[in-house]
Amino acid sequence: MAAQAGAAWASTRIWVEHAPAVAAFLRARGSREPEDLTSEVFLAVFDRIRDFSGDGAAFRSFVFSVAYRRLVDELRMRSRRGETTEWTAELDPRRASSAEDEATVRVGDARVRALLAQLSPDQRDVMVLRIVADLTVEQVAQVLHKRVGAVKALQRRALENLRRKLAANRTPVSVASDSDE
Structure with a gap:
C-alpha cells in the first residue's frame, strides 16, 4: 500500500474516499x-497505517474501528464534564429564523436522529455503521467487537423497531368511495 510507504497522494486518496462516511457516522x-x-x-489512522495488513474491506473496518473508539472517548469525556455549548449567532434562540430555515431543520436529519435515538445504543451503532458507513455485517462485528450473529440479530431488531415506529406515525390516506361522489 502506497500510504504505508508514505506517499502523500495515497493518504489524500484515503481521506477523500473515507472521510465523508466517517464524518457522517460521527454526526449520526x-x-x-x-x-x-x-x-x-x-x-x-495515518499514525498506525504502517502496522496495517489486509485488503480494502479490512482497511475500511480498521478506519471505522478507530472512528468508533474516538467517538466513545468523546462521549465519555462529555459525560464526565457535562454539556457545554459555544455561543454562535446562528444558534441564539432570540434570533428569528426564516420559515424555510425552520422547515429544513425540522424535516430532514432531525427525523432520522429522533428515530435512531429511540433505538438501543447497540441497535443504533449497528444501523449507523451498516447504512451510513456502508459496512458489511462482518465489518460491523469487527468494529463493535461482537459476533456476526449478534450483529444480525441487533440489525433485525432495529429494523423491526423502526418499522413499527414508522407504521404508527403514518396517517392513512382517505380514499373516496363511489357513494361519496
Missing part, C-alpha cells in the same frame, strides 16, 4: 464536532 452518532473528530480519526 452524536459527535459535537464531527469534522474535528474526523481529523483526529485520520491522524490516528
Whole structure:
C-alpha cells in the first residue's frame, strides 16, 4: 500500500474516499464536532497505517474501528464534564429564523436522529455503521467487537423497531368511495 510507504497522494486518496462516511457516522452518532473528530480519526489512522495488513474491506473496518473508539472517548469525556455549548449567532434562540430555515431543520436529519435515538445504543451503532458507513455485517462485528450473529440479530431488531415506529406515525390516506361522489 502506497500510504504505508508514505506517499502523500495515497493518504489524500484515503481521506477523500473515507472521510465523508466517517464524518457522517460521527454526526449520526452524536459527535459535537464531527469534522474535528474526523481529523483526529485520520491522524490516528495515518499514525498506525504502517502496522496495517489486509485488503480494502479490512482497511475500511480498521478506519471505522478507530472512528468508533474516538467517538466513545468523546462521549465519555462529555459525560464526565457535562454539556457545554459555544455561543454562535446562528444558534441564539432570540434570533428569528426564516420559515424555510425552520422547515429544513425540522424535516430532514432531525427525523432520522429522533428515530435512531429511540433505538438501543447497540441497535443504533449497528444501523449507523451498516447504512451510513456502508459496512458489511462482518465489518460491523469487527468494529463493535461482537459476533456476526449478534450483529444480525441487533440489525433485525432495529429494523423491526423502526418499522413499527414508522407504521404508527403514518396517517392513512382517505380514499373516496363511489357513494361519496
